[in-house]
Amino acid sequence: xxxxxxxxxxxxxxxxxSLGFARRSxxxxxxxxxxxxxxxxxxxxxxxxxxxxxxxxxxxxxxxxCSSSSSTSVAGMELHAVVRxxxxxxxxxxxxxxxxxxxLVEPSPPHCVSTLLLTNDLTEEVLQEAVRLPxxxxxxxxxxxxxxxxxxxxxxxxxxxxxxxxxxxxxxxSPHTCYDALRGGVNDWLAEGLGxxxxxxLKTSEALKHLSQGSVHVTSAAKxxxxxxxxxxxxxxxxxxLHTLPLQTTNEGGESAVMLSMNCTEGALPETLACLxxxxxxxxxxxxxxxxxxxxxxTGMGRLCTLAEPVSTSTLVSRIKQHLLLPHVRLxxxxxxxxxxxxxxxxxxxxxxGSVLKGVQADLYLTGELSHHEVLDAVSRGVSVILxxxxxxERGFLPRLRLLLLDKLQQKLNIHxxxxxxxxxxxx
Numbered sequence: 389x390x391x392x393x394x395x396x397x398x399x400x401x402x403x404x405x406s407l408g409f410a411r412r413s414x415x416x417x418x419x420x421x422x423x424x425x426x427x428x429x430x431x432x433x434x435x436x437x438x439x440x441x442x443x444x445x446x447x448x449x450x451x452x453x454c455s456s457s458s459s460t461s462v463a464g465m466e467l468h469a470v471v472r473x474x475x476x477x478x479x480x481x482x483x484x485x486x487x488x489x490x491x492l493v494e495p496s497p498p499h500c501v502s503t504l505l506l507t508n509d510l511t512e513e514v515l516q517e518a519v520r521l522p523x524x525x526x527x528x529x530x531x532x533x534x535x536x537x538x539x540x541x542x543x544x545x546x547x548x549x550x551x552x553x554x555x556x557x558x559x560x561x562s563p564h565t566c567y568d569a570l571r572g573g574v575n576d577w578l579a580e581g582l583g584x585x586x587x588x589x590l591k592t593s594e595a596l597k598h599l600s601q602g603s604v605h606v607t608s609a610a611k612x613x614x615x616x617x618x619x620x621x622x623x624x625x626x627x628x629x630l631h632t633l634p635l636q637t638t639n640e641g642g643e644s645a646v647m648l649s650m651n652c653t654e655g656a657l658p659e660t661l662a663c664l665x666x667x668x669x670x671x672x673x674x675x676x677x678x679x680x681x682x683x684x685x686x687t688g689m690g691r692l693c694t695l696a697e698p699v700s701t702s703t704l705v706s707r708i709k710q711h712l713l714l715p716h717v718r719l720x721x722x723x724x725x726x727x728x729x730x731x732x733x734x735x736x737x738x739x740x741x742g743s744v745l746k747g748v749q750a751d752l753y754l755t756g757e758l759s760h761h762e763v764l765d766a767v768s769r770g771v772s773v774i775l776x777x778x779x780x781x782e783r784g785f786l787p788r789l790r791l792l793l794l795d796k797l798q799q800k801l802n803i804h805x806x807x808x809x810x811x812x813x814x815x816x
Contacts, residue, residue, distance in 0.1 A: 454500035463800045464502035467494070467559050470525065473796055478566035478573070482593055482687060488531045493553045493560035501525045501559065506790055507806040508783040510560065512545055512552070514806050519556045521804065526553075527793075529574075529782060531562035567785070569593050571686040574738045577785045578691075578754070581711025582704065582734055585695040589688030590735060590744055594681035604657050605650075608664050609673040612644040618670060621663040622648075627656030645669070651679065690737040690744040701752065701772055702727040704734070708754065712780055716815045720763050722752075722770040729772070738781040756781040779811045 454464035471491050483489045503523040507514045510528035518526050532549050540547050553560055567573040569589075579587045610618050622628060630650045648670070652660050657676075664670045699707075701721070709717055721727070731751040737744040741755030742762045753766055756778035766773050786805045793803055 454502070462502055462802055464500045465797065465800050467491075467497070467499040467501055467525065470501050470504070470797065470801070471561065474527070474561060474563065474793075477792070477796055478563050478570045480566060482566045482569040483563075484565045484689070487565045488534050489562055489564050489566055491559065491561050492531060492533045493550055493558070495554060495557040495559055499524065499557065499559060501801060503802040503804065504793070505804050505806055506786045506793075507809040508779045508786065509809055510549060511809070512548060513808045515549055515552055515558070517806055517808050518558055519552075522556075523558060523804070525559040525561065527561050527563070527789075529562065529564060529567065529786070530779075531564055532560060565689070567789075568738060569687045569689060574782055574785045575689075575691045575736065577788060578711075578736055578738050578781055579693050579734075581708050582693050582736075582754075583695055583699065583707060584697070585693055587691050587693050589686070590690030590692055590737070590748060592683040592685070592688040594684060603654050603679050604652050605677040605679050606648075606652060606657075606660060606664075607650075607673075607675045607677075608648040608670045609645050610648060610667055610670040612646055614667055614669065615646045618663065618667055621666075622650070622660065625652070625656050625659045625663065627653040628660050690735065690741065690748075692748070692750065693734045693736065695732050695734070698730045698732040700728050701725065701731055704731050704752065705774060708774060708776065712776055712784055714776060714780060718775040720767050720773040720775075722767050722772040724770055725772050731772070739778050754781075777811050777813050783809065783811070 454466060475490075480489050501524040503521050503525075505514070505518045505521060505523040505526045506529075507526060508529045510526055510530070510532040514528075515526070532546065537547060537550070540551055542548050542551065549560075552558075568575055570576075575589075576587060619630075622630065628650055629652070630648070650660070661674070664674050701719075705717060705719060705727075709715070721729075729751075733750040734752045734754055735745050735748040735750035736754040739756045740758075741753065742758050745753050745755060745758075745766075746762070750771060752772045752774065754774045754776075756776055758766070758773065758775060763773050763775075790803050790805055793801075797803075
């Protein structure tokens with residue numbers, strides 16, 4: 389145990405985050421302790437001011453290493469070690485481009501995590517639950533910070549969440565669409581409630597890593613005599629990679645030529661083509677191919693489920709209610725369909741499925757919510773729709789996630805599922 393000297397919050401510098409909002413480096417501060425506590429501290433624990441040094445305007449924070457925790461039976465882990473494990477389980481690259489995933493709130497280091505609280509939505513009630521446990525970290529499926537915050541005050545509940553988390557040294561991590569895309573994640577869990585059958589992603593994720601550099605592949609050819617000057621021009625283009633050695637060959641006129649193969653970014657393409665167009669031979673032999681990363685099997689947004697045995701719509705409704713532990717769901721029957729109509733294919737998306745399910749061919753859509761007009765569009769095409777409310781299609785995954793994380797984190801943390809987290813809507 390040791391005391392760390394820190395500046396008061398008013399003197400911490402502001403800095404910009406990738407979210408575009410100003411954030412302060414807060415810490416849970418402790419002023420000179422009570423005489424009872426001070427008497428228990430040795431000189432190694434308590435700082436002695438140098439001659440002429442004033443402690444005015446400063447404060448002290450008590451730091452307890454993970455290995456010295458006595459209030460819990462688990463070893464605990466440093467925050468960034470927990471984050472590395474979470475990212476290994478569900479790499480941030482799986483997230484949709486619009487999403488905000490990862491470590492969103494970070495107390496000043498060192499920060500030891502011995503208790504982790506899982507929740508679908510981080511509300512103020514859930515955060516108070518975390519403080520009472522106490523938990524040093526919350527994993528919130530939905531990111532509590534999404535739209536940029538322009539201030540950190542007590543005016544709005546989103547700002548209060550960040551302020552309260554930092555004051556109580558609670559880290560916040562959000563995986564969101566990483567878990568949607570993950571094999572064995574939220575969407576696969578939701579599909580289990582339908583019964584036996586095959587499951588494939590509606591929109592397959594791309595490979596997380598690939599050897600190619602750039603987004604466009606360009607091939608061309610130049611006369612050997614022109615190659616040195618052309619090579620010098622191409623090498624000066626930022627964002628272009630000549631990824632193979634030139635091959636000596638012979639062109640139609642019997643002259644020696646050099647075959648060119650290169651990758652470049654979209655931004656570097658105009659300058660690359662300008663270099664090649666200055667050489668008539670190269671210009672005539674230029675071909676452009678857009679590059680894509682290969683698909684990452686089994687991962688992606690949404691799922692298309694083909695049931696091994698077709699069932700009626702009413703039977704499927706009963707299975708879904710049982711799987712999600714819901715007394716009610718909302719059902720829109722497709723044009724010409726009835727509760728007894730047969731269902732063999734189900735397209736599903738946990739949460740809000742409007743963009744993922746749009747235009748998909750299936751007998752039935754299963755999701756948390758769709759807009760009024762999205763439901764009308766599906767029904768007009770003969771597709772029945774089951775809506776369960778947004779977070780009801782996600783929250784049930786948390787108990788399974790708890791078991792998965794206990795294994796991945798090697799039982800080093802206490803992991804709890806929130807008891808106060810719930811969907812804000814109920815049927816009355």
